[in-house]
Amino acid sequence: MKITTNQAEKIAGFKFAAGASGIRKSGRLDLALIYSEVPARCAGVFTTNKIKAAPLQLTEPRVAEGLCQAVLVNSGNANACTGAPGLRDAKRCSELAAAALQIPENYLAVSSTGVIGAPLPMDSFEKHIPLLAQNLTSDAADAVSQAIMTTDSFAKLASCRGEVAKAPYRLLGVAKGAGMIHPNMATMLGFVLTDAQVEPALLQEALRRAVDNSFNIITVDGDTSTNDMVLLLANGAAGNREICSGTAEGERFVEELTGVLLELAKMIVRDGEGATKLARIRILGAASDEDAKKAAVSVATSSLVKTAFFGEDANWGRIIAAVGYSGAEVDSEKVEIRFDDVPVVCQGISTGQELEEKATEVLKQAEFTVTVDLALGDASADYYTSDLTYEYVKINADYRT
Amino acid sequence: MKITTNQAEKIAGFKFAAGASGIRKSGRLDLALIYSEVPARCAGVFTTNKIKAAPLQLTEPRVAEGLCQAVLVNSGNANACTGAPGLRDAKRCSELAAAALQIPENYLAVSSTGVIGAPLPMDSFEKHIPLLAQNLTSDAADAVSQAIMTTDSFAKLASCRGEVAKAPYRLLGVAKGAGMIHPNMATMLGFVLTDAQVEPALLQEALRRAVDNSFNIITVDGDTSTNDMVLLLANGAAGNREICSGTAEGERFVEELTGVLLELAKMIVRDGEGATKLARIRILGAASDEDAKKAAVSVATSSLVKTAFFGEDANWGRIIAAVGYSGAEVDSEKVEIRFDDVPVVCQGISTGQELEEKATEVLKQAEFTVTVDLALGDASADYYTSDLTYEYVKINADYRT
Structure with a gap:
C-alpha cells in the first residue's frame, strides 16, 4: 500500500x-x-x-x-x-x-x-x-x-x-x-x-x-x-x-x-498551530488496552511535555509524571523510556548523562518517537502530538483580531 | 474572618x-x-x-x-x-x-x-x-x-x-x-x-x-x-x-x-508560570455537582480558552465548546455566559457586538469571573485558572537549561 x-x-x-x-x-x-x-x-x-x-x-x-x-x-x-x-x-x-x-x-x-x-x-x-x-x-x-x-x-x-x-x-x-x-x-x-x-x-x-x-x-x-x-x-x-x-x-x-x-x-x-515537531508517543507493556490509551493520551496532552519538546529537552521526568497521573497502572521500578532508540530511563531511573545527551540529539529532529514501556503486560497504544510553542500562543491569542 | x-x-x-x-x-x-x-x-x-x-x-x-x-x-x-x-x-x-x-x-x-x-x-x-x-x-x-x-x-x-x-x-x-x-x-x-x-x-x-x-x-x-x-x-x-x-x-x-x-x-x-490573568470560572445551573465540576475543569484547562484570555479576546465560542466536550449535560439553547456582569451569550446565542466589546474591557482586568449558567439545575462549581502566555512556553521550554 x-x-x-x-x-x-x-x-x-x-x-x-x-x-x-x-x-x-x-x-x-x-x-x-x-x-x-x-x-x-x-x-x-x-x-x-x-x-x-x-x-x-x-x-x-x-x-x-x-x-x-x-x-x-x-x-x-x-x-x-x-x-x-x-x-x-x-x-x-x-x-x-x-x-x-x-x-x-x-x-x-x-x-x-x-x-x-x-x-x-x-x-x-x-x-x-x-x-x-x-x-x-x-x-x-x-x-x-x-x-x-x-x-x-x-x-x-x-x-x-x-x-x-x-x-x-x-x-x-x-x-x-x-x-x-x-x-x-x-x-x-x-x-x-x-x-x-x-x-x-x-x-x-x-x-x-x-x-x-x-x-x-x-x-x-x-x-x-x-x-x-x-x-x-x-x-x-x-x-x-x-x-x-x-x-x-x-x-x-x-x-x-x-x-x-x-x-x-x-x-x-x-501543521499543529505553531508546531515545530511531530512526536509519536508509543506506550508498550501496559496492563490493558485502556491503560495503554490513558497513558498515551496523558503524555501526548501534557503541556509540560509539549513545551519540553519545543525546548528540545529530554525531560523524561515530565513524561514519567504524566504516565503517573494518567490513571494507568504503573510500577515506577519497571518503567523504561526511550527517545527513538536511545534509552533514558531503565527500571524507573535515569540511564545517565551521556545517554540523555544522545536523547537531546533525537529531539532536535523534526519527527521522533517517545516509547514508554510499562513492562506490566502486552497492551500498546500510539498517539501523535506536536510541541507547544510561542507561536501556538500567538496564533490563538490573536485568532479573531 | x-x-x-x-x-x-x-x-x-x-x-x-x-x-x-x-x-x-x-x-x-x-x-x-x-x-x-x-x-x-x-x-x-x-x-x-x-x-x-x-x-x-x-x-x-x-x-x-x-x-x-x-x-x-x-x-x-x-x-x-x-x-x-x-x-x-x-x-x-x-x-x-x-x-x-x-x-x-x-x-x-x-x-x-x-x-x-x-x-x-x-x-x-x-x-x-x-x-x-x-x-x-x-x-x-x-x-x-x-x-x-x-x-x-x-x-x-x-x-x-x-x-x-x-x-x-x-x-x-x-x-x-x-x-x-x-x-x-x-x-x-x-x-x-x-x-x-x-x-x-x-x-x-x-x-x-x-x-x-x-x-x-x-x-x-x-x-x-x-x-x-x-x-x-x-x-x-x-x-x-x-x-x-x-x-x-x-x-x-x-x-x-x-x-x-x-x-x-x-x-x-x-503566579502561574507566565500568567498575567487570574480567572474564576463559575458554573451555575448544572444538572449535578459532578456536571458542574466537569464543565468548570473543562473550561479552566482549555488551552484555547486560556490563550484567548491572554489575548483579551471575549471568545465565548471556545468557552461554549469546552462546556460541550466536558461530558456535562448541556442544552445549547439554554446556556448563558457572562464576563463579570456583562452577558455575552443568552439562550445559546450571542448578545451582540456591543456587549462583546464591553466584555473585552472586562478581560483587560488582571482578575475577572467567567460565569456559565447551564440553566438545567441547581449545582454549581468554581475553578481558578490563569491565561496561557508566551512566557509559559519560554519558562517550560528552558526550565532545565
Whole structure:
C-alpha cells in the first residue's frame, strides 16, 4: 500500500469546485463543492461535542440514510451557536446547492468551519453557491483542500490505489485542521472519496475503524470542536465487484482507508498551530488496552511535555509524571523510556548523562518517537502530538483580531 | 474572618530556619526547617500521582500516625524517580534533622520539590541540615516561604486568627507552586501551622475539605506532580479548649483553614508560570455537582480558552465548546455566559457586538469571573485558572537549561 500526499489525482465520477465568497480576507478560497455524478453510498463520523453546529444538525441524519451526492463546505465561519437562524441558513445553503446541481436536497451534506457564533454571509452565498455548481471539474480536488483551510498553513490531501479482482479503484482524502485538534473529532474536517463499489455495512465500519486509528489518536491542544465531521463517499464508478465486510478485500480496504486518514492526521499534527515537531508517543507493556490509551493520551496532552519538546529537552521526568497521573497502572521500578532508540530511563531511573545527551540529539529532529514501556503486560497504544510553542500562543491569542 | 497575606507573623510554639545549601544557583535559599516545640498533631494530603517521590514514600506513613514535630523541605531537586538510593537519601535527611533537633525520627516529615531524576546533593546536606537546627527562630516563616520556591516569582504566605471561648489562636500557611498546577495536588507544597488545640479527627477532615475547596480547584497547566503534599500541624500552644468535629467551632476552623488555603491557592494561580490573568470560572445551573465540576475543569484547562484570555479576546465560542466536550449535560439553547456582569451569550446565542466589546474591557482586568449558567439545575462549581502566555512556553521550554 502506497500513500501519495499532496497530489490531486482525478477519481472516477467525482467533480470539484472552489471559490472565494468573501468570508476570508484577501480573496482566499473559502467555499467548496464536492460532487458525485451518481448518488454515492456514504458513511460519516461526527463530533462528540454536545454543542453541535447547525451544519451537523442538518447533515448527520441525512448521512445516516446512506446516500450522498454532494458536499458543500465553507471555511471562516462555523455556523455554530447561531440558534434557529443558523439552522435556517444551513438549510438554505443546502437548498441552493441542490437546486444548482439538480439533485434531491437530502443527498446534500453541508459542513462549516471557522469562527463560532457569527451568522453566515447568506447574501454572498446566494450568489456564490450556484457559481460553484457551474464550475465543477474533475481535477480540482486540490482547490477543495485549500478552500477548507482555516489556520492551516498548508493544504492536506492524500490518496491511495487499490484493486479488487484486477479492477483498480482509488481513495482520495482531503482534510483540514491545525488547532482544536484532539481525539473524538476535534475541529477537523475530512472528506474521503472512493470510486470503489463498497457494501454499505462495510463503509460505516471501515470509517469508524480508520478514524479510531488516525484522527482519534492525534492531539494538538486537547480541545474538541462543535463542527467536526469526516465523510466517506463511495460512488462505485470503478465498476469493481462489491467489496464486502468480513473478506480479505474488505480488510485491505480498511487498511488503505486507515493509511490515507493516518497520513492526513499526521499532516494535521505537523501543521499543529505553531508546531515545530511531530512526536509519536508509543506506550508498550501496559496492563490493558485502556491503560495503554490513558497513558498515551496523558503524555501526548501534557503541556509540560509539549513545551519540553519545543525546548528540545529530554525531560523524561515530565513524561514519567504524566504516565503517573494518567490513571494507568504503573510500577515506577519497571518503567523504561526511550527517545527513538536511545534509552533514558531503565527500571524507573535515569540511564545517565551521556545517554540523555544522545536523547537531546533525537529531539532536535523534526519527527521522533517517545516509547514508554510499562513492562506490566502486552497492551500498546500510539498517539501523535506536536510541541507547544510561542507561536501556538500567538496564533490563538490573536485568532479573531 | 480576615486573611492576611505575605506578612510573617509569629505563631506560638513554632520555629523556623532557612538556608542556602547550594542546589539553587546564586546562593538562593533552598533548604528549610519548620519545628514545633512539642510534637504536633498532624494531617496530610499527598499527590494522587502513581509515581511518588522518595520523600512522600517516607513521610506519608509517618503523618498517618498523627504526630509530627518538624518538617524539612528542599527546593531545586524533587528526589523523584531516584530508586532505592533516593529513598536512602530521604531517610538520611530525616536522620540528620532528627539528630540535630534531638527528636524521634518518626516525628520528622521530609519534602522536596524541583527537578525529577537527579540525586540529592547529600554531601552538602550533611553539613547544612544540622546548621538549620541551630538557627531556628520564631520570626523566620517568610524565609521558609522563600526557600521552598522553584519557578515561583514571589513567596506565598497567608494567615488568619481565630478564637475559641475567648482563647485566641492562629493559622499560618506557606505554599509554593507556579507550574504543574492542577487539582489533585499538582506540584505544590503547602505547610499550614496552627497553635490551636484541635481534635485529631477534625484535623484530617478539615484539611481534606479545605484542600478540596482551594488547591483542588486551581489549574495552571493540567499537570500533576510526583511530589505534592500539604501538611497541617496543630501544636496546641494557644492553650484553647479543644476544637472538635461537628461543632460550630469546628466548622469555623474549617472555614478559616479553607480561607488561608484558598488565598494561597489564588496566589499560586496569579503566579502561574507566565500568567498575567487570574480567572474564576463559575458554573451555575448544572444538572449535578459532578456536571458542574466537569464543565468548570473543562473550561479552566482549555488551552484555547486560556490563550484567548491572554489575548483579551471575549471568545465565548471556545468557552461554549469546552462546556460541550466536558461530558456535562448541556442544552445549547439554554446556556448563558457572562464576563463579570456583562452577558455575552443568552439562550445559546450571542448578545451582540456591543456587549462583546464591553466584555473585552472586562478581560483587560488582571482578575475577572467567567460565569456559565447551564440553566438545567441547581449545582454549581468554581475553578481558578490563569491565561496561557508566551512566557509559559519560554519558562517550560528552558526550565532545565
